[in-house]
Amino acid sequence: MNASPQKHDVFQAIADPTRRSLLKLLVDQEMPVTVISGHYPMSRTAVSKHLRVLAEAGLVKERKVGRETRYRLDPEPLQELKRWLSYYERYWENKLSALQRFVEDDDSNPGIREQSP
Amino acid sequence: MNASPQKHDVFQAIADPTRRSLLKLLVDQEMPVTVISGHYPMSRTAVSKHLRVLAEAGLVKERKVGRETRYRLDPEPLQELKRWLSYYERYWENKLSALQRFVEDDDSNPGIREQSP
DNA sequence: ATAATATGACACCAATAGGTTTCGTGTCAA
DNA sequence: TTGACACGAAACCTATTGGTGTCATATTAT
Numbered sequence: 001m002n003a004s005p006q007k008h009d010v011f012q013a014i015a016d017p018t019r020r021s022l023l024k025l026l027v028d029q030e031m032p033v034t035v036i037s038g039h040y041p042m043s044r045t046a047v048s049k050h051l052r053v054l055a056e057a058g059l060v061k062e063r064k065v066g067r068e069t070r071y072r073l074d075p076e077p078l079q080e081l082k083r084w085l086s087y088y089e090r091y092w093e094n095k096l097s098a099l100q101r102f103v104e105d106d107d108s109n110p111g112i113r114e115q116s117p
Numbered sequence: 118m119n120a121s122p123q124k125h126d127v128f129q130a131i132a133d134p135t136r137r138s139l140l141k142l143l144v145d146q147e148m149p150v151t152v153i154s155g156h157y158p159m160s161r162t163a164v165s166k167h168l169r170v171l172a173e174a175g176l177v178k179e180r181k182v183g184r185e186t187r188y189r190l191d192p193e194p195l196q197e198l199k200r201w202l203s204y205y206e207r208y209w210e211n212k213l214s215a216l217q218r219f220v221e222d223d224d225s226n227p228g229i230r231e232q233s234p
Numbered sequence: 235a236t237a238a239t240a241t242g243a244c245a246c247c248a249a250t251a252g253g254t255t256t257c258g259t260g261t262c263a264a
Numbered sequence: 265t266t267g268a269c270a271c272g273a274a275a276c277c278t279a280t281t282g283g284t285g286t287c288a289t290a291t292t293a294t
Contacts, residue, residue, distance in 0.1 A: 011132045011134075015128050016281090020128070024204075033242095034239085044241080045241095046283055048241075066240090066291060067291040069240080069242085078205050081198075091144060091145070091190065150271065151271085160253075162254075162271090162273095163253055166253085183262070184269065184270050185261095186271065243287085243289100244288100247283085248281100251278100251280075251281085253277085253278085256275085256276105258271105258272090258273080259273100260271085260272105263267085263268080
């Protein structure tokens, strides 16, 4: 049901600060484009394009009501981000021990280790 | 101690698939650029530029050893991402109820709601 | 019917991103 | 000391991005 070939992925979608701001704005309120763009110093068209990127990533849903198109957040795709993040969580938990290893070998053996060619 | 004016933020840094791959590669191994770039179909210089973006975002640390520069993951900045994400977690937990609201008002009152101007 | 509104589609533009190759420099090995 | 190696810096190219303005269309209000 969700097999649309998405051109923009979540990572790309949230890379832009304006788009992150949009997500926050639409977090629990459905809004038409004109109202949304009133919150930004750029043109309605620009905001509209940002919304499309978000929609392609599945992060917002659109719904036509009369002559307006209302947008609202769909947080579901953020779960992919969470999954991705969770992979690294154990590493910052271990960060102290990792740092220890790092310092231990310092610049005292500048030569061969690991699989250097 | 970490007050470098970072030109690239974490969100931007992880937007690129190559860079995400780099993070994974460096997750617990320190590697010099040449070895790293051996894993990618692009030039060493290109990989090097990706590494710099990651470094500017604080996601990798460099350390000069002789004539080589070794890179390793620093997962710490990912915590910002986690904080950002956690804000939305409650929304996908509530997704069902949100969907209910969504359906309830459907197209039956296409007029005034929220803070329209 | 006519005018106003909301929006998407389009054409366009400047800046950035991601890639290339070339070159200079520091470090290691013979 | 001479050559090979590892790397960053620089100049350059193309595609993408983020923005603009204009226009066509659908919908609503008069």
